[in-house]
Amino acid sequence: MTARAxxxxxxxxxxxxxxxPTALFFSVLMPVGFYTFFAAVFGxxxxxxxxxxxxxxxxxxxxxxxxxxxxxxxxxxxxxxWLRVKRVSGIPLWMTVTAKVIASIPYALxxxxxxxxxxxxxxxxxxxxxxxxxxxxxxxxxxxxxxxFSLAIGSRAGTNASAAILNAILMPSAIASGxxxxxxxxxxxxxxxxSILPTYxxxxxxxxxxxxxxxxxxxxxxxxxxxxxxxxxxxxxxxxRL
Amino acid sequence: MTHVLAVHDVxxxxxxxxxxxxxxxxxxxxxxxxxxxPNGAGKTTLVRSIIxxxxxxxxxxxxxxxxPSQAAVRRRLGVVQQDVGFPSTLTVREIVEGAAARAGADRxxxxxxxxxxxxxxLAERRASNLSxxxxxxxxLAMGLVADPLLLVLDEPTAGLDAASRKAFWATLDERxxxxxxVLLTTHIVEEAAAxxxxxxxxxxxxxxxxxxxxxxxxxxxxxxxxxxxSLPAEVLRAVDxxxxxxxxxxxxxxxATEAEPVVRTMLxxxxxxxxxxxxxxxLDDVLIALxxxxxELVA
Numbered sequence: 378m379t380a381r382a383x384x385x386x387x388x389x390x391x392x393x394x395x396x397x398p399t400a401l402f403f404s405v406l407m408p409v410g411f412y413t414f415f416a417a418v419f420g421x422x423x424x425x426x427x428x429x430x431x432x433x434x435x436x437x438x439x440x441x442x443x444x445x446x447x448x449x450x451x452x453x454x455x456x457x458x459w460l461r462v463k464r465v466s467g468i469p470l471w472m473t474v475t476a477k478v479i480a481s482i483p484y485a486l487x488x489x490x491x492x493x494x495x496x497x498x499x500x501x502x503x504x505x506x507x508x509x510x511x512x513x514x515x516x517x518x519x520x521x522x523x524x525x526f527s528l529a530i531g532s533r534a535g536t537n538a539s540a541a542i543l544n545a546i547l548m549p550s551a552i553a554s555g556x557x558x559x560x561x562x563x564x565x566x567x568x569x570x571x572s573i574l575p576t577y578x579x580x581x582x583x584x585x586x587x588x589x590x591x592x593x594x595x596x597x598x599x600x601x602x603x604x605x606x607x608x609x610x611x612x613x614x615x616x617x618r619l
Numbered sequence: 620m621t622h623v624l625a626v627h628d629v630x631x632x633x634x635x636x637x638x639x640x641x642x643x644x645x646x647x648x649x650x651x652x653x654x655x656x657p658n659g660a661g662k663t664t665l666v667r668s669i670i671x672x673x674x675x676x677x678x679x680x681x682x683x684x685x686x687p688s689q690a691a692v693r694r695r696l697g698v699v700q701q702d703v704g705f706p707s708t709l710t711v712r713e714i715v716e717g718a719a720a721r722a723g724a725d726r727x728x729x730x731x732x733x734x735x736x737x738x739x740x741l742a743e744r745r746a747s748n749l750s751x752x753x754x755x756x757x758x759l760a761m762g763l764v765a766d767p768l769l770l771v772l773d774e775p776t777a778g779l780d781a782a783s784r785k786a787f788w789a790t791l792d793e794r795x796x797x798x799x800x801v802l803l804t805t806h807i808v809e810e811a812a813a814x815x816x817x818x819x820x821x822x823x824x825x826x827x828x829x830x831x832x833x834x835x836x837x838x839x840x841x842x843x844x845x846x847x848x849s850l851p852a853e854v855l856r857a858v859d860x861x862x863x864x865x866x867x868x869x870x871x872x873x874x875a876t877e878a879e880p881v882v883r884t885m886l887x888x889x890x891x892x893x894x895x896x897x898x899x900x901x902l903d904d905v906l907i908a909l910x911x912x913x914x915e916l917v918a
Contacts, residue, residue: 382720389709389717396708457704462761465670465698466721467690619672 386472390480393450404445405484408438409491411557416500427500431492432512432587436580437556438488439520444547445540446484447477447524451531452539461619470614478524482517489513504587511586519579519599525606529613550576575602621648622681623769623800624669629678630824631664638664639675640824646769646800651791653811654804656821657910662804663701665821666773669802670698683768694722697762697770697799701777705746705754712742715760722765729764735790736760751778759790769800776807788814808903818902822910835905842878843904846871846895848885858884863907870894874904 412434416427454460463473493509496502504512526546531539551557553571560568560577571577575598582595624646631639638661646652656662667673668680671687685692705714711733719729733739736756741749746757755775762770770791776784792814795801805811811818812832820828820835828835848871852864860876875881878897885892 379720379723382717382723385713385717385720389706389713392713393706393708454706457706458700458702459704459706461672461700462698462703462758463721465672465693465696465700466718467693468721469690 382468383472383476386468386476387479390450390476391483394446394480394484404441405438405488405491408434408441408488409495411437412492413495413499416495425501425503428496428503429584429587430500431496431502431504431509432583433554433556433580435489435492435512435516436520436554436576436583437551438492439485439516440523440547440551440556440576440579442485442488443478443481443520443524444527444543446481446527447474448527448529448531448539448543449536450477451528452534452536455532455617455619456536458619460617464619470611474525474528474610474614477528478521481524485517485520486513489516508587512583515583515586516579519582522575522599522603522606525603525610529606529610532610532613532617550574553577554580556580575599622646623648623683624802625679625681626665626669627679629665629668629675629680631668631673631675638824639668639678641678642821642824642826644819644826644829646802648768648800649795649798651795651801651803651814651816653815653818654802654821655806655808655811655818655906656804659823660821660910661824662821663773664824666700666771666802666804670696670700670771694765695768697759697765697767699755699758699762699770699772699775701773703754703758705749705757707745707747709746710743711738711746711749711757714746714757715764718761719764724764724766728766732760732764735763737786752780752783755779756783756787759787763790763794767799769802770794772801772803774804774806776805776810784810808906809901812902820906820909827909832902836900836902841900842875842881843898843900844871844873844875844878844881844885844896845898846885846892848889848892850885850889850892854888855881855884874900874907 412430415430415434419426451460454463493502527543530542534542553563553567554574554577555563555571556576560571563571578595578598582592582599584590585592622645626642626644629639629642642661642665644652654662654665664673668675669682669687671693674688680687682692683695687693687696712729715729715733716726719726733742736759738756738760741753746754749757755778759775776787779787791801803811803815815832818830818832818835819826847869850871852866852871855861855864855871855873859880861873861881862876863874865872873881882895882897
């Protein structure tokens with residue numbers, strides 16, 4: 378398989394989102410809307426609440442894109458029989474997966490850019506550009522393991538069911554990880570559950586460039602998530618009904 | 620002659636349901652083999668095993684000398700599958716270019732394959748907006764970009780009009796003459812008879828007959844008798860040479876090696892027999908006889 382084949386796989390995935398963007402509309406709009414609302418309400422209460430909130434809302438934004446898009450795309454391709462065509466063509470699994478994940482990155486960056494713009498105009502942005510860049514680099518790299526779980530669900534469930542399942546994972550995880558409300562405000566039991574979720578560790582790792590603090594534990598959790606996700610996605614794809 | 624496909628004693632089951640019960644067949648380079656059989660005969664399972672989507676429980680399959688479970692071997696296959704829906708976001712050209720890249724062929728081959736299948740004028744159309752026949756041609760164009768050693772076609776002309784079918788078969792014939800082996804599954808028996816060098820009849824997961832169309836017609840029941848009679852089917856089945864008997868609304872349809880004993884028996888036992896017609900059995904009749912009366916024929 379050539380680099381051209383890889384590029385065409387990525388191109389096809391990008392075109393899939395560009396030409397039918399409605400599927401991602403809410404994935405982009407929701408986090409940006411939530412952030413803007415949050416920053417408008419709490420941003421003027423002093424301190425850097427509006428600025429710091431870009432980390433949890435940015436985490437939610439990239440999760441929404443990377444959790445939803447690859448899995449729903451996989452389910453759609455499987456239901457159409459297109460995945461069968463791909464498998465028969467001899468294209469390696471890693472290429473199919475990589476293309477879907479890479480194609481999500483520009484949209485995750487678009488969410489982060491929209492949140493940043495909102496932070497500048499509404500949230501009283503106080504981060505330095507280098508800090509923002511570091512936060513976003515952590516988020517883009519750190520969110521990739523979640524794509525594996527998305528692909529695993531898309532390999533087994535139908536298109537509508539995948540969207541429902543992925544939303545059912547995303548929303549509670551976001552709340553329990555403190556992505557919608559400050560973690561400190563969560564009930565104890567919810568906070569305890571949240572502290573073991575990889576979504577929580579992604580948000581905490583993304584805070585390190587601006588707040589400092591320990592990072593290795595968060596990184597190890599995400600690495601373990603990536604390893605587990607890769608195994609689950611491979612097994613799900615190989616045993617998928619095509 | 621070189622086998623481009625060799626299937627040996629392949630068995631596969633879905634739970635307790637035995638889909639393939641020891642199938643052995645081959646396709647040579649430049650040979651056109653038609654795989655016929657009723658629904659549930661095991662054709663789709665066999666095709667899916669050949670193109671690497673299913674790993675059969677036992678037996679072996681070799682495509683151009685390698686296992687279809689290997690991606691590199693599958694790239695030497697051209698495949699037209701049933702029930703494939705193209706992505707709604709990609710054009711014909713983008714899809715054929717992608718297929719060429721996956722097969723290790725250049726963009727020029729994609730253009731050639733589109734031209735070969737008459738898709739140049741449709742190149743910028745979204746593939747999902749094409750008609751059923753155009754989509755089948757697109758699948759074949761994808762299959763041809765790799766210059767495959769073996770083409771596996773699962774009901775490829777379903778939904779095609781007569782002119783499109785003719786063009787489709789002409790392309791395949793040209794490929795066969797260049798040495799590509801073709802394995803075709805179809806329900807259109809007469810079409811298979813006209814095109815295929817060899818026909819393999821599959822029923823209940825087993826090969827129940829194999830040969831050229833002429834051989835099958837020669838060696839299998841050659842006469843078909845239809846009539847209106849009150850005689851029960853069991854009586855007719857007991858007549859020498861009868862292979863299959865079906866009844867519907869008082870009309871009986873019999874396939875037999877010879878017509879005379881059947882006609883004599885009917886008239887002797889039921890003088891009221893009417894609408895008696897004796898005809899030469901078509902290949903379609905042969906297939907029906909084979910798959911309804913397989914016990915007699917296999918023995």
